[in-house]
Amino acid sequence: MTLTQDTAATPPTPGPREGSVPSLSAVRPTVSPDRLLADLVPPRHFAQARFSTYRADPAHPSQTTVPARLQEVAREITAARASGLKALFGRRKAAPAVYMDGGFGVGKTHLLTSLAHEVTAALGDGSVAYGTFVEYTNLVGALGFLPTVEALASRRLVCIDEFELDDPGDTVLMSRLLRELADRDVALAATSNTLPEALGEGRFAAEDFLREIQALSSRFEVLRVDGKDYRHRAVVTESEALARDVVARAAAARPGAVLDEFDDLLAHLATVHPSRYGALLDGVELVALTGVRPVQRQEVALRLVVLVDRLYDRDVPVLLAGDAGQHLFSEEMLRGGYRKKYFRALSRLGALAEEGRRLAA
Numbered sequence: 001m002t003l004t005q006d007t008a009a010t011p012p013t014p015g016p017r018e019g020s021v022p023s024l025s026a027v028r029p030t031v032s033p034d035r036l037l038a039d040l041v042p043p044r045h046f047a048q049a050r051f052s053t054y055r056a057d058p059a060h061p062s063q064t065t066v067p068a069r070l071q072e073v074a075r076e077i078t079a080a081r082a083s084g085l086k087a088l089f090g091r092r093k094a095a096p097a098v099y100m101d102g103g104f105g106v107g108k109t110h111l112l113t114s115l116a117h118e119v120t121a122a123l124g125d126g127s128v129a130y131g132t133f134v135e136y137t138n139l140v141g142a143l144g145f146l147p148t149v150e151a152l153a154s155r156r157l158v159c160i161d162e163f164e165l166d167d168p169g170d171t172v173l174m175s176r177l178l179r180e181l182a183d184r185d186v187a188l189a190a191t192s193n194t195l196p197e198a199l200g201e202g203r204f205a206a207e208d209f210l211r212e213i214q215a216l217s218s219r220f221e222v223l224r225v226d227g228k229d230y231r232h233r234a235v236v237t238e239s240e241a242l243a244r245d246v247v248a249r250a251a252a253a254r255p256g257a258v259l260d261e262f263d264d265l266l267a268h269l270a271t272v273h274p275s276r277y278g279a280l281l282d283g284v285e286l287v288a289l290t291g292v293r294p295v296q297r298q299e300v301a302l303r304l305v306v307l308v309d310r311l312y313d314r315d316v317p318v319l320l321a322g323d324a325g326q327h328l329f330s331e332e333m334l335r336g337g338y339r340k341k342y343f344r345a346l347s348r349l350g351a352l353a354e355e356g357r358r359l360a361a
Contacts, residue, residue, distance in 0.1 A: 021251045021259040024287065025268040029279035033142045037151055039278060040129040040139075042159075043313030046113035054110055060226040063107065066100065069223060070111055070189075073098055074118040077156055077187045097178075097188040099163075099220035104340075104347045106227035108191040112159050115189055119157045130159040134306060137170055138275035140177065149177065153184045162309070163192040164341065175216045182219055190220065242360065247288045247321040250360040256285030262292045262322060269303040277310045284316055286356065292322030294330065301329055302338065305345040312348040317356035 042049070051071055056063035073096045080095065100108045116128045129152055131139070140148045152158055158181055163174075178188060251257040260268075272280060281287075295301045311318065327334065328349070329342045 021248070021257060021288075023260050023264075024258045024280060024284070025260050025264045027280060028272065029276045029282070031276050031279045033139075035279070036135075036139050036142055036275065037129075040131045040135065042113040042116050042130045045313055045315045046110060049110045049113040050117060051111075051114045054107055054114060057227050060106075062102075062224055062226045066223045066225050067111060067114070070098065070115045071118070073187070073189070074115055074122070077119050078122040080156075080185070080187075095182065095185045095187040097182060097219045097221065098190070098223055099217075100189075100191045100223045100225055102191075102225035102227065104344050106225045108225050109161055111225070112161055112189060112191050116157065116159050123156055127155060128157045128159065129155045130161070132161045132309065133163050133170075133174070134274060134309075136160060136177070137173060138273070140173060142275065145173075145176070149180045149184075152177075152181055153186060155186060157187045157189065160188070160190040162344070163190040171216075178216060178219060188219065241292075241323060242319060242321045242357070244290045244321045246360065247290055247319045250319055250356075251286060251288035254286050254359065256283060257288060258284055258286070259288045259290070262289045265289065266295070266300055266304065269307060270300070274303065274306045277307050278313070280307075281310055281314055281316060284314075286317055286319065286359065287311060288319040288321075288356075290321045292320045292328075294328060295333075296330065298333060298336075298338070301333055301342065305338075305341050308345040308349050308352075311352055316352065317359055318349065318352045319356040319360055320353055 051067050054063075054067055056067065058064075076093075076096050080093075100111060102108055113130070116130045120128050136148075139151075143151065182188060248259060251259040269277070295304060328346065333339070333342055
């Protein structure tokens with residue numbers, strides 16, 4: 001992986017009023033296929049997540065039963081590895097496939113990473129692949145379908161976080177990929193905010209792809225995780241805006257900070273493939289943005305969602321100056337087919353912004 005500036009001889013763009021703060025908009029990351037595979041590990045934000053650290057809400061019994069079931073799944077996976085060969089009579093029991101559904105911030109990703117950590121502890125590094133739905137589709141784009149199958153078939157467990165279908169092509173692609181992996185006795189675990197049989201609704205003509213969606217959903221044991229958003233939906237647009245000079249000074253005072261105009265960063269994201277947004281944040285400890293405003297175009301908003309996910313994965317706090325009004329995303333977006341992506345992004349961005357405000361204070 002290499003990082004290059006827009007112009008080799010030009011240093012990173014300075015932030016407003018502070019000449020020494022680098023800018024994300026000046027960085028163009030290139031990422032090798034090997035790095036895409038190596039990055040399929042639980043995110044830094046959940047490095048310490050374990051079943052023992054999951055705090056179940058007694059008001060929601062599923063928060064107790066689901067972790068217990070996932071621990072059984074971990075034992076099934078490790079036992080299957082230990083048994084090695086198929087049973088003498090008939091096939092060995094199919095590898096488990098579980099699908100956690102629930103609202104935002106109920107701990108699904110904590111539980112998914114706990115499963116990944118438990119299997120890794122038992123079977124060793126390289127036994128688990130962990131990524132978001134988008135990261136897997138990007139991997140197929142970088143490697144090709146069959147090389148991706150071969151690379152993932154060597155894992156005992158493949159975890160897919162934020163399982164979402166945004167277009168018909170992704171429906172067919174992920175359906176094929178997971179069928180291939182299941183046929184090779186790879187265990188599967190996924191999270192989403194939508195039940196499997198409802199994937200694709202409101203985004204495209206789901207009935208045209210009903211067969212693929214149904215076949216995909218039949219692979220999974222659905223585990224419903226109920227509860228309230230533990231982040232309390234700290235929607236950043238409802239917080240008091242920070243002044244531009246406060247944000248600039250805070251960025252200048254913190255090592256590893258970057259400072260960008262919001263519009264400049266949005267324009268830059270359009271020139272970087274989303275599979276490289278993680279590499280864009282290499283070495284970044286704080287993202288400061290000025291001129292934050294409501295996003296009007298959906299393709300721009302979706303790129304911003306991917307960036308927020310990568311920021312959240314890496315525990316990178318943010319500082320925001322500007323006027324986003326009541327919503328960073330429009331009311332039409334929040335009612336549309338991608339609404340769950342936008343609400344997830346608002347919840348996560350709110351949490352990162354609160355951490356940024358704490359650091360600035």
